[in-house]
Amino acid sequence: xxxxSWKHLLYVLMGSIxxxxxxxxxxxxxxxxxxxxxxxxxxxxxxxxxxGKPGPMYWQNAASYDIKARLNDQQDRITGxxxxxxxxxxxxxxxxxxxxxxxxxxSSTSRGQATIxxxxxxxxxxxxxxxxxxxxxxxxxxxxxTAATYSITDTRMRLNLPAALKAxxxxxxxxxxxxxxxxxxxxxxxxxxxxRDGKIYxxxxxxxxxxxxxxxxxxxxxxxxxxxxxYLEYGDxxxxxxxxxxxxxxxxxxxxxxxxxxxxxxxxxxKKAQNSDKTIFIRTENEVSQSTSRPNKKELTWKYALKNAHxxxxxxxxxxxVDGAKINLPEGKTALALxxxxxESFGGNAxxxxxxxxxxxxxxxxxxxxxxxYPVAVNVASNVGGMEYPAISFCSSKAKASELWGxxxxxxxxxxxxxxxGSNERLHGWMDEGFNTFINSISTEAFxxxxxALKRMNKNFLTYAMFDPKLEPVINSPQNMKERNIxxxxxxKPAYALNLLRNEIIxxxxxxxxxxxxxxxxxxxxxxxxxxxxxxxxxxxxNLRWFWRGLFQHNWQLDQAITEVRYPEMxxxxxxxxxxANLQKLAMPVEIEATTESxxxxxxxxxxxxxxxxxxxxxxxxxxEKLKEVKVDPRxxxxxxxxxxxxxxxxx
Numbered sequence: 001x002x003x004x005s006w007k008h009l010l011y012v013l014m015g016s017i018x019x020x021x022x023x024x025x026x027x028x029x030x031x032x033x034x035x036x037x038x039x040x041x042x043x044x045x046x047x048x049x050x051x052g053k054p055g056p057m058y059w060q061n062a063a064s065y066d067i068k069a070r071l072n073d074q075q076d077r078i079t080g081x082x083x084x085x086x087x088x089x090x091x092x093x094x095x096x097x098x099x100x101x102x103x104x105x106x107s108s109t110s111r112g113q114a115t116i117x118x119x120x121x122x123x124x125x126x127x128x129x130x131x132x133x134x135x136x137x138x139x140x141x142x143x144x145x146t147a148a149t150y151s152i153t154d155t156r157m158r159l160n161l162p163a164a165l166k167a168x169x170x171x172x173x174x175x176x177x178x179x180x181x182x183x184x185x186x187x188x189x190x191x192x193x194x195x196r197d198g199k200i201y202x203x204x205x206x207x208x209x210x211x212x213x214x215x216x217x218x219x220x221x222x223x224x225x226x227x228x229x230x231y232l233e234y235g236d237x238x239x240x241x242x243x244x245x246x247x248x249x250x251x252x253x254x255x256x257x258x259x260x261x262x263x264x265x266x267x268x269x270x271k272k273a274q275n276s277d278k279t280i281f282i283r284t285e286n287e288v289s290q291s292t293s294r295p296n297k298k299e300l301t302w303k304y305a306l307k308n309a310h311x312x313x314x315x316x317x318x319x320x321x322v323d324g325a326k327i328n329l330p331e332g333k334t335a336l337a338l339x340x341x342x343x344e345s346f347g348g349n350a351x352x353x354x355x356x357x358x359x360x361x362x363x364x365x366x367x368x369x370x371x372x373x374y375p376v377a378v379n380v381a382s383n384v385g386g387m388e389y390p391a392i393s394f395c396s397s398k399a400k401a402s403e404l405w406g407x408x409x410x411x412x413x414x415x416x417x418x419x420x421x422g423s424n425e426r427l428h429g430w431m432d433e434g435f436n437t438f439i440n441s442i443s444t445e446a447f448x449x450x451x452x453a454l455k456r457m458n459k460n461f462l463t464y465a466m467f468d469p470k471l472e473p474v475i476n477s478p479q480n481m482k483e484r485n486i487x488x489x490x491x492x493k494p495a496y497a498l499n500l501l502r503n504e505i506i507x508x509x510x511x512x513x514x515x516x517x518x519x520x521x522x523x524x525x526x527x528x529x530x531x532x533x534x535x536x537x538x539x540x541x542x543n544l545r546w547f548w549r550g551l552f553q554h555n556w557q558l559d560q561a562i563t564e565v566r567y568p569e570m571x572x573x574x575x576x577x578x579x580x581a582n583l584q585k586l587a588m589p590v591e592i593e594a595t596t597e598s599x600x601x602x603x604x605x606x607x608x609x610x611x612x613x614x615x616x617x618x619x620x621x622x623x624x625e626k627l628k629e630v631k632v633d634p635r636x637x638x639x640x641x642x643x644x645x646x647x648x649x650x651x652x
Contacts, residue, residue: 001189001229001387001433029582029615039545039553040530047215048528052535053521060526062087063210064235071243071316073199076182076192081138082207083175085235086165090213093164097172098219099157102205103180105187105224106132111154112187112225121483122385123187123226132186134208135179142173155224157208178208185383187226190313193383193397195342197288198318202382202394205230209311212424214526222426227478227486229425229432230418232310234524239304243316245297248283250322250340251314252391253306254375261300263293266322273324274336279355282322285343306374306390308524310422313389315380321346325355327362330371337362341381341397350400354379357408357447364443365416368512370519372415379408388414402452409447410440421522428529429478429486430552434494441499463639466493467557474552475529496639497551504637505547505589505608506540514539546587546608556586560632561645563616567626576621578630580606584641587611593634597626597650603634626650 044050046057069080088094105112106124108131116124136157139148144162151158165172182201184192193200205224212220212231220231241249255261262270266282273280287293306312320340327335339354346352358379366372374391381397386407393411395404416439418425418432425432445453466488472481474489474497481489502511518527518535533548550556564579580590590606602623610617621627632646640646 001385027581027583027615028585029587029611030585031587031611031613031615034546034549034585034587035612039549040534042530045215048531050534051538052518052531052533054525058525059089059091059215061089061210061213061233062235063233064237065207065312066238067207067312068240069206069242071201071203071241071247071249073201073244073247073316073318076184076199076201077179078182078203078206079177079179080207081175081177083173084208084210085171085173086210088165088167088170088172088213090215091167093167093170094161094213095164096161097159097165097174098211098213098221099159100209100211100224100230101134101136101152101155101157102209102224102230104133104152104155105205105226106130106183110225111223115225117483121226123483124185130181130183132181132183136208137177139176140174142175148174156211156221176208180206188385189387189394191383193342193381195317195319195344195397197342200315200317200319200342200380200382200397202313202315202380202384202387204313204387204389204394206313212526216528220424220426222477222479224426225479227429227481227483228427229429229478230311231424231426231526232422234308234310234422237304237306237309237312239306239312239314240301241304241314241316242299242301244318245300246291246294246318247300247316248294248318248320248322248340249300249302249314249316250320250338250378250380250392251302251304252309252312252374252376252378252389253304256303256305257301261295261302263295266293270324273338274326274334276325277328279323279325279352282324282338283320285321285346288319288321288343308373309390310419311389313392313394315340315378315382315392315394317342319343323352323355325359327359327372327377329363329366333371335362335372335374336376338376338378339380340378345381345397348400350404351381351397354381354395354404354408357405358412360447361409361412361443362415364446365413365439368442369416369439369516370420370523373420374415377412377415379412386411388412388419390415390419405447405452406440406444409443410436413440413443416519420524421519422524422526424526424528426479427477428475429490430474430494431527431529431532433490434474434492435498437491437495438498441495462492462496463641466496467555467639467641469555469557471555473555494552497547500637500639501536501544501547505544506542510540511536546611550586554585557584557641558586558588558639559583559642559645560588560590560638560640561642562592562630562632562648564618565627565630565648568620572626573624576623576627576630577618578621579616579618580632581616582611582614583645586639588638590617591633591635591638592621593631594621594623594627595629595631596623597628599628600625 190204319342341351378392384394388411423431568574
């Protein structure tokens with residue numbers, strides 16, 4: 001999902017976070033608490049190894065979908081039929097199947113609607129008159145002589161099976177008809193944008209989806225209330241969308257019938273774009289208002305397919321300009337980048353660069369981390385600030401320049417987290433948003449020779465924001481955080497932590513290799529936080545439990561202080577004795593820079609292990625003259641919340 005810009009985020013935070021340093025004299029640090037054993041509450045199992053890898057008997061279930069739907073652009077309504085083939089790979093028989101009915105969030109009686117505050121929320125409004133939610137009918141379980149029985153509770157549906165679904169590979173097929181009114185603003189994830197040339201429909205959470213049944217919680221049925229995103233099973237999709245013929249329908253999947261839905265001219269351009277490194281217009285600005293730019297029919301059915309994915313989304317409009325270009329992937333493979341946007345979004349370093357951005361982001365992540373698996377990557381201009389689905393993203397139609405790069409790069413980065421690495425977003429939002437924000441920082445540095453490289457912000461201000469004692473821990477679920485804190489805790493603090501781990505504690509080469517291995521071993525699977533922590537530790541050979549405890553499990557603060565500088569036998573020629581204290585609960589390595597009277601700078605780096613059994617540490621500096629200044633963290637890279645005690649200066 002779209003992250004707010006730092007400029008916006010910090011503006012909001014200025015009203016709620018004290019900028020005063022945390023004054024501290026007596027140490028609150030406990031090395032037993034920071035470095036103690038038993039961080040992991042469970043031993044490795046046959047399902048999840050202690051090394052962080054899937055165990056030798058790891059399993060997960062699968063759900064494949066065959067969906068046929070029709071868009072009514074006069075009533076802003078979707079009707080459809082879905083057939084699901086569900087495979088039970090678990091070691092136990094299942095008597096029922098739980099499904100997610102996320103459109104029910106938009107019912108006036110939903111739990112999510114009841115939890116929206118009177119103040120502004122991106123997840124909805126207490127003042128809306130819109131009445132949404134599913135109407136379901138014709139629910140059937142294949143090969144059953146009796147009618148299916150089911151119950152619906154808020155955003156969940158329990159489908160009772162006529163006979164137990166056998167373990168270790170049992171399959172069942174069930175189907176139902178569904179319909180719903182499309183919300184204009186659907187929790188900033190789906191909606192309708194009114195443009196000069198027609199409505200733009202961004203359609204997501206649009207069909208009943210199977211909940212995940214796993215070895216951690218059994219059925220994962222936490223209701224959809226807005227903040228927490230999704231946790232879904234992998235499978236194959238066949239989708240047919242019928243829309244008025246003057247619409248263009250784009251979907252995150254392979255278009256199976258291009259000859260039937262494009263005009264001859266557009267089809268020629270579409271094929272050219274598949275082989276072009278430069279952006280090719282498929283439907284131009286001038287053609288949008290020309291009736292000849294669409295086939296002369298009443299309706300068209302767009303047929304798509306996508307394999308080994310855990311969701312699918314699409315968009316439709318009469319207003320779309322469309323362009324595309326080839327994405328170059330490892331091993332000589334290619335995919336197609338497409339952008340669909342209205343005239344209003346064209347020009348002024350705006351959406352005419354969308355395909356360039358999409359192509360660059362996916363090529364970077366494919367080469368750096370793991371190959372992109374999908375045949376297309378579609379960017380859609382919409383009234384959604386930024387939201388990701390497999391092979392398709394919805395981004396703000398008003399975005400341009402660095403903002404459009406940022407949201408495009410972020411949303412397509414989500415194809416690695418959580419589309420390829422399928423973590424539980426509803427419970428562990430930081431495992432997709434935080435990881436994605438981390439890889440975005442690297443891709444932005446690389447894009448177009450640093451065209452939009454982030455300017456270094458005031459690190460102390462960011463430290464106060466991310467380590468404010470009033471914040472919840474990163475490990476909390478998004479629905480267990482104040483809405484105003486989600487940007488910090490789900491996106492920025494975990495990204496900051498991974499950059500700190502990569503750049504200062506482990507080193508880029510070792511960290512990147514471990515992070516790449518995590519993606520590889522958990523591709524198309526369901527990792528937990530422990531699986532990630534264990535993988536990084538086992539791959540790098542480092543005990544990082546102190547790090548996970550302080551920055552993820554707890555919201556601990558760091559305060560390193562210079563408490564004493566003296567000379568052996570009062571003689572500066574014999575060196576200097578320096579004492580540094582750890583005054584708050586978080587431990588970090590120590591870097592000290594001492595400057596002599598002659599101006600010589602001496603740097604000493606001490607490992608985090610000095611804090612394994614101490615709350616202060618004294619060491620000898622190999623110097624031969626008086627010191628003018630001694631400073632902790634001279635490069636300002638650690639999250640020290642009290643920089644006032646970081647410097648010792650020679651008194652005149």
